[in-house]
Amino acid sequence: MGPKERRQREREEIRSRILDAAREMFATEGYEAVTMRRIAEKIEYSPTAIYFHFRDKETLIRELCDCDFRMLAFQFHEIARIDDPIERLRATGRAYARFGLENPNQYRLMFMTPHPPLDPETHSIERGNPEEDAYAFLKGTVADAIARGLFGGGHDDVELLSQTIWAAVHGVISLQIAKHNDEWVDWKPFEARVDSMIDIIIAGLSRETAATAKPAKETK
Amino acid sequence: MGPKERRQREREEIRSRILDAAREMFATEGYEAVTMRRIAEKIEYSPTAIYFHFRDKETLIRELCDCDFRMLAFQFHEIARIDDPIERLRATGRAYARFGLENPNQYRLMFMTPHPPLDPETHSIERGNPEEDAYAFLKGTVADAIARGLFGGGHDDVELLSQTIWAAVHGVISLQIAKHNDEWVDWKPFEARVDSMIDIIIAGLSRETAATAKPAKETK
DNA sequence: CACTTAACTTAACACTGTTAAGTTCAGGAG
DNA sequence: CTCCTGAACTTAACAGTGTTAAGTTAAGTG
Numbered sequence: 001m002g003p004k005e006r007r008q009r010e011r012e013e014i015r016s017r018i019l020d021a022a023r024e025m026f027a028t029e030g031y032e033a034v035t036m037r038r039i040a041e042k043i044e045y046s047p048t049a050i051y052f053h054f055r056d057k058e059t060l061i062r063e064l065c066d067c068d069f070r071m072l073a074f075q076f077h078e079i080a081r082i083d084d085p086i087e088r089l090r091a092t093g094r095a096y097a098r099f100g101l102e103n104p105n106q107y108r109l110m111f112m113t114p115h116p117p118l119d120p121e122t123h124s125i126e127r128g129n130p131e132e133d134a135y136a137f138l139k140g141t142v143a144d145a146i147a148r149g150l151f152g153g154g155h156d157d158v159e160l161l162s163q164t165i166w167a168a169v170h171g172v173i174s175l176q177i178a179k180h181n182d183e184w185v186d187w188k189p190f191e192a193r194v195d196s197m198i199d200i201i202i203a204g205l206s207r208e209t210a211a212t213a214k215p216a217k218e219t220k
Numbered sequence: 221m222g223p224k225e226r227r228q229r230e231r232e233e234i235r236s237r238i239l240d241a242a243r244e245m246f247a248t249e250g251y252e253a254v255t256m257r258r259i260a261e262k263i264e265y266s267p268t269a270i271y272f273h274f275r276d277k278e279t280l281i282r283e284l285c286d287c288d289f290r291m292l293a294f295q296f297h298e299i300a301r302i303d304d305p306i307e308r309l310r311a312t313g314r315a316y317a318r319f320g321l322e323n324p325n326q327y328r329l330m331f332m333t334p335h336p337p338l339d340p341e342t343h344s345i346e347r348g349n350p351e352e353d354a355y356a357f358l359k360g361t362v363a364d365a366i367a368r369g370l371f372g373g374g375h376d377d378v379e380l381l382s383q384t385i386w387a388a389v390h391g392v393i394s395l396q397i398a399k400h401n402d403e404w405v406d407w408k409p410f411e412a413r414v415d416s417m418i419d420i421i422i423a424g425l426s427r428e429t430a431a432t433a434k435p436a437k438e439t440k
Numbered sequence: 441c442a443c444t445t446a447a448c449t450t451a452a453c454a455c456t457g458t459t460a461a462g463t464t465c466a467g468g469a470g
Numbered sequence: 471c472t473c474c475t476g477a478a479c480t481t482a483a484c485a486g487t488g489t490t491a492a493g494t495t496a497a498g499t500g
Contacts, residue, residue: 036458048459052477113398114398116401161416163416170391171391200424207423207426209423255488276488
């Protein structure tokens with residue numbers, strides 16, 4: 001209980017003040033707007049002070065990122081209670097899309113920007129736990145759907161299907177974020193595109209696999 | 221014949237030398253590696269010389285981008301001769317995926333990075349011409365499929381379907397580019413993911429619309 | 441020949457992330 | 471109490487960025 005713990009607490013406090021300042025600037029103005037000097041200015045320290053708490057800018061931003069991953073997984077809390085896997089899948093897709101639309105800067109950093117592999121894999125998120133790991137949550141739903149026989153025959157690879165479903169919704173979101181200002185394309189409303197994608201994917205999964213559904217003709 | 225045209229030609233020549241130097245650095249080392257100073261060094265001019273040919277770095281890079289868009293559209297040249305719209309669609313998706321995998325840096329800039337809207341819409345590409353405009357090519361194929369009754373009833377909005385199909389394949393590519401180094405996910409091979417996506421989308425679009433394929437139950 | 445003008449260079453500005461060196465000051469040891 | 475350690479910070483600087491203002495050079499034109 002000595003002053004040692006107080007020091008520790010103070011350290012954590014300024015640490016999270018840095019994080020908070022960075023988060024706000026990042027969320028409202030985007031990645032480019034976050035500079036060490038501006039963070040420092042906001043919390044009224046010198047720029048170098050930050051380096052006492054974070055190795056470099058990259059690790060600072062990555063810590064923000066981890067936090068957002070957990071926030072995303074948290075969006076699925078309510079949805080987990082939907083019993084029908086198909087409806088759960090639909091709701092998951094929509095929630096994911098909403099997250100992307102409402103947090104475009106975070107989404108860009110999380111899913112649209114290549115990162116160098118993290119050295120010691122020191123994530124603070126428990127991998128595989130659907131409460132914290134959004135991908136694990138999706139896999140769980142897909143596995144349920146397969147187990148209950150809701151997908152057509154041939155659709156039995158949980159990993160592959162999860163990655164495909166994820167990519168489908170991610171495609172809509174990331175095009176929205178990257179190109180919704182692009183006048184080249186007459187964009188349909190975002191919600192319409194999300195629903196269209198989810199409907200088509202679910203319809204496609206409900207049928208037999210292509211090999212059996214296709215007109216029996218070996219192409220090539 | 222006069223020296224006026226020679227000057228013009230020389231100007232074009234150095235202009236394209238800048239472009240070429242930038243393109244090479246960009247393709248092999250990525251966006252961050254391209255700096256005005258390094259371009260200048262490569263072509264043995266001073267950094268400021270570039271500004272005599274391009275307003276700023278942004279417009280230089282955007283001109284590269286335009287070129288890549290045309291290159292993408294060119295990939296579809298052969299494919300245009302496939303008669304069956306469904307098979308043409310399949311081939312288009314695969315060619316698009318290959319383009320993304322082989323040109324990740326270009327793909328990132330073209331489809332994964334938000335750009336401020338271009339002032340006077342001075343693209344050098346003819347919009348709507350399938351020979352130059354890849355999106356127009358896709359729309360053409362989708363329209364064909366609808367016209368021949370290959371999609372289920374209800375799937376009749378060319379624009380919406382094109383955007384959905386594009387987003388689906390784009391999702392696979394962009395996750396590959398941004399996250400294939402991420403050990404969090406046990407990635408299936410890229411080709412498998414592309415084929416899975418295309419098969420599911422086509423299955424979802426074929427014949428009966430979602431409403432009839434779904435168990436007849438009004439959700440909500 | 442004088443003059444304009446395009447094409448360029450040099451030097452600088454205002455930024456960026458990051459680091460080396462110096463300062464301050466609370467807390468523990470003797 | 472003094473002495474000293476070491477954490478937490480600041481100041482100054484480095485090497486880099488995109489960009490611009492001012493100066494130079496040389497070719498073409500009246």
